[in-house]
Amino acid sequence: MNTNNLLKTLRIFITQTSGFKHFPPPKNFDHIEIPERPKLKFIDKVPQYPANVRPIKMQKKLRLMRGPELVHNTLQLKQYGIMALGGGRLKIEHFDVMRLAIGKKIDPTRMFAIWRVDAPWQPVTKIGQGQRMGGGKGGIDHYVTPIKTGRIILELGGRCEYEEVKSFLHDIAMKLPFKAMAVSQEILEKKAADEKYEEENNQNPYTMKYLIQNNMGGCHRWLSPYDFKYCLKYV
Template sequence: MNFQKLLSNRVPIILQKCGFKHYPPPPNFDNVEFPEKPKLKFIDKFPQLPPSVKAPKMQKKLRLMRGPEEVHNFLLHKQYGIMALGGGRLKWGHFEMMRLTLHRKLDSSKMFAVWRVDSPWQPMTKQGQGQRMGGGKGPIDHYVTPVKTGRIILEVGGRAEFKEIEKFLTDIANKLPFKAMAVSQEILDEMKRKEKWEEENNQNPYTLKYLIQNNMGGCNRWLSPTDTKYFSKYV
């Protein structure tokens, strides 16, 4: 039966086309350098002082949490990590939560994790329950680590893609006492590119920076020094 006869008889013709699959090559991790210890080290609950030194007390120093992080705001290994989106304090329990979660989820044969924050060092005092007001500054209750916006909390790297570790990094970020997110080097680059593009292509001249610098509506009377310095970008 020829082709013309098939068309005349209206017999359905099934034409199969064999196509080649073009998959992208897997990423190359030959340039990844592993540290000596792939797992997060244990963090002390309080700083180790000499026996003859009494632990000093300290003020709250809220400026340690305000504003942007200007030093530890990039990834050393250029792979993945957790970045703070707001200021706050990390307690010893948060360090243990991050360490134990990564020990359960991380495959140390092909991945590693490193701390990017100091161990708890700032003393926080607290008066005993049921005491009257006054009586001076209370005893040291615990130690914390202050964190600013944009600080990298920890880094994760190795022979793994971001999709493999994004889930448990996001889980850790949601349990922190401040807003945080799981990031990769590509995400950080995209955030910087987007921020620069928005600043260059903004068509509204009345930005918050312009309003504060020109005291529009007398806003400097009720704005705090932090708002005047950072133009209400970091709260």
């Protein structure tokens, strides 16, 4: 075969193979069942007490927002959700914002969402403006749900990919009164693996725990009991 015929053959071969695409096969969602009510349930503004029970007042109890969440920190559906990155309180307005946004964005024929937090239950009291000091504790103004770091706020599942729901989950997380982020099961597993790797392969002995335990720089004078417990990890 002469040179011209060889170049023509190579040119034809390159032209034929340059348009080939190799895509991975789509995920199989046959095992997922869509519930009858795929959208988030309506949340009551005030907890329902029995007729003969008077609504109780409560202290602030800031410890309900401090530290890590040890129970509801994983995805039950193993798909997608919103995770809190700091402590805070959810009001009924925040529940309504999440419920309406999820209801508009998801496709109910192949997606569904569930709550992972309780309805507002902790009472917050308030004294009316212009009143004199004293007179006892004020009346109940509204109810909130305390949230700790790492708490899963809601979950979204169905026959969908993470890239399909990431944008509106991120928008909802930005509207919450504390730092939050959209997560998937792969993100949580990678985050846990990274934390474990950093802890096992850390070559710097002067960690925050070591500094606090040895009173480096006299830090015991200005640290709180929660700083000793969480080593400044959860503020």
